[in-house]
Structure formats: structure tokens, C-alpha cells
Amino acid sequence: MIQLEGILSDRGSKYAVSGGAVATREDAAAFVKALCRNKKYAKATHNTWAVILPDGTPVKNDDGEAGAGMVILRMLEREEIVGEVVVVTRWFGGVKLGGDRFRRVQDCVRMYLDARKG
Template sequence: MLQLTGVISDRGSKYAVSGGVARDRAAVDAFLKELKREKKFAKATHNTWAMLDAEGTALKSDDGEAGAGMVIVRMLERADLREHVIVVTRWFGGKHLGGDRFRHVQDCVSAYIEALDGA
């Protein structure tokens, strides 16, 4: 599991990004369960995630952050990163971010892919 915390802080909201190998939905569920063993992730407002299977079929969850899962899917497609789940976690800070939240999801995924490439 690769985890980057404190990636973005904006108007009180904080973001982190995590990911790892996942070949199917069962693996995604196991990954999320492991992630949420850490209390701070279990208490997060949103744990949005997406993955592409070996054939390129997308699985995703917005976890209440409408549209965020598709942002992750598009970035996975551009990077051609398959059989890998990426989770963007947000702790809501009390102020709505509007469209900036999508940019923050993109920035988190970009930071994750860069860290993965550098590993």
C-alpha cells in the first residue's frame, strides 16, 4: 500500500491519497477494509475510489463526493494503470469547495501516480 497524507489542505478540508494492487471488487473491498483500520480513514468524510480491471472496465465509488470517482477513472485511463485501486480521502473542513474539489482529486491522483512511478 502506498499512502500520501497531507497532500492538500484547502479551507479546512484535508486530502490524502492511497492505493495498491487490486484485480477485482473483492480486492478493492479488502483494501478499503485495511485502510479503514486506521481510525482517521474510518472517520473521514469521503473515501472516493476507482480502479480499472485487466480489460479496462472501471469500478468506482463517489462515497458521497458526487463525480469524484469518475475523475479518478479518467486519470487511471490516461495513465493506463490497471488492476490498481486509488483512494482519495477527504476530511471535510466545514466550507464547500465547489469545483475546486475536482481539481484537488486530480492533484491527489497525480501525486500518487508520480510517487508510484518513482518507487
């Protein structure tokens, strides 16, 4: 598991990104559940995630951040990353970000991709 906390802040909202290997939709859900065992993540406003399963099936969950799962999924498709769930966590800071929220999700996924390359 790769977990990057406190990587980004925008108008009060704070972001983290996590990820790891999964083989099924159930594994992805279990990954997010395990992440949320940490109270900090459980209290987050959104834990948005996506994965391309080893059989090629795309799975995403916006967790209330409409469209964010698709942003993660597209980036995974471009990088041809299969069997690895990526979770972008947001703690809402009181100011709506509008379209900028998608840029922040992209920024988080890029940081994750850079971290996994070592």
C-alpha cells in the first residue's frame, strides 16, 4: 500500500491519496474499508476511488464527489494500470471548488503515480 497524506490543500480542503493491489471489486471495497478504519479517513468528506480489474472491468465510486471516480479511472486507463485501486481522499474545507476539484483529483493521482515509480 502507498499512502500519501497532506499532499495538497486548496481553499481549506485537504487531500490525500492511497493505493494498492486488488484483484476483485470486493478487494477494492475491502481496501477502502481498511483505509477507513483510520478515524481520520473515516471522517473524510469523500473517499473517491477507481480500479481496472485484472479482467479489464473498470470499477469506480464517487463517494459523493460526482465525476471524481471517472477522473481517476481515465488516468489509470491512460497509464495502463490494472489491478491497482487508487483512492483520493478529501476533507472539505468549507469552500466549494467547482471544476477545480477535478484538477485536485488529477494532481493527487499524479502524485500517487510518481510515488509508485519510486
